[in-house]
Amino acid sequence: MGCLSGQNQQMGVMIVFELDQMIAEQLTQVSLSSAIQVRVGANNAFGVTASTMLPLMQMFEMGGVYISASRGAVEIIQAYEAIGVDVSNIQFLDLVSSGVLGGTDVPYPNVTFIDSPIMLESILLRTLYTLRTVNTARNFVILDSLNALSIYNDERMLAEYLHTFINTFRQREVLSVLLTVPDQTPPLVLANLDTYCTDIVDRGQVVLL
């Protein structure tokens, strides 16, 4: 793996980033019942997420569910298409686009919509249902992102949800990957991430020299 770049034609955005090899190495140490906290910055979210998801898909032949609360699923799919990555084997649960008129009229069969990011239990149930329909033996659930969910949900409820979420998938041996921008995430949620996640990928701090 190395440097990938591409142009998202619909968005007109050039995406250039270098896959973070350290993340791929770190992923060799985790098990299916792990929960990984991935701390990203506001500007490196896609690169860090891709550096996490691509090794899971390509090295470990995993499939799974991508829960998109920060951006619409189409935008995410097209960002991957722009760098030549096929994500048709990943099922997307889009929590954003139902709030946009016409947002649910998309050409991708692997996208399902949930009415709102406040329907936390529905998100979990829909994810469990989707996992029953996938044909990959080993699966992950990527939650993108806790800071986006915190826009709509009470801090205590989100902290409780995080606890339920991690334990639900741990019990089913589905790898949880929880993305968050730390400085946009409530303290109680961050504390729970530290407590319940088994691993951390910290790319949330940008150090200027």
Added chain:
Amino acid sequence: MQSSSVYTRDRCVTGIHGLDEILRGGIPYGSTVLAAGTCGSGKTTLAMEFLVRGALAGEACAHFTATEPSVKLLENIRQYAFFDMNMVDSGLINVFDMDVLYSWLGLEKASFDLDDVHALIKSIVDIVNTIGVTRLVIDSVTTLCYKIKSEQLIRDFLFTLGKKLATLGCTTILISEITSATENAHWSSFGVEEAIADGIIVMGDSERMGHLLRFLQVVKMRGTSHSRAKHAIELTPLGVMLIPMLKWGASADKTSRWGS
């Protein structure tokens, strides 16, 4: 020390994802369970899945529909992948229109008296006995009981029907339409169904910031310890799925009310 053994009743395993866990193994065999819920809460889907899971295990099942014609019921339920029309064609799931049954019995009238009620009980029990039905759904008992004007007669009807079906080893779900699923609500339209039923499963909607979240709660089930927590439900193509509702969510949600 003496060893103690705990008696447990045999269960009718519903096969519904999560419900058997809530019931600690399933519904005790021969029970009459009231599935009470507001409109759109998933009562019919839950009841139909209960029959489908039974049919998949080789049990004979029956569904008496009083709220919509059987053709419409089956058309609506066919959207679910768990349902297979072959179960109906092969006689594992037998669907009866109450209107047709009334017609057979000469009960095409606005209200039923004692003789009519006994004729109705006899015909339902005969069907269950003849086919060997072990899972039965009446959708809805509310619509059926509208024709029975006396509260005492409704009580007799439900008590006698439940007793006879239990004797035959038939586990029954009576669907009850209610307008409110709040804490203080009655779980039945006539007030007597909930007292007679062995179990009560309440279904409704919680409103969270303008969105409706379906829930299910087992408030009573004789013969088994069970969870009494509120569970969120999702009607998926593979069937009903449940998980416990978030505690902080439940405290913030408003339980929807209609017409009361």
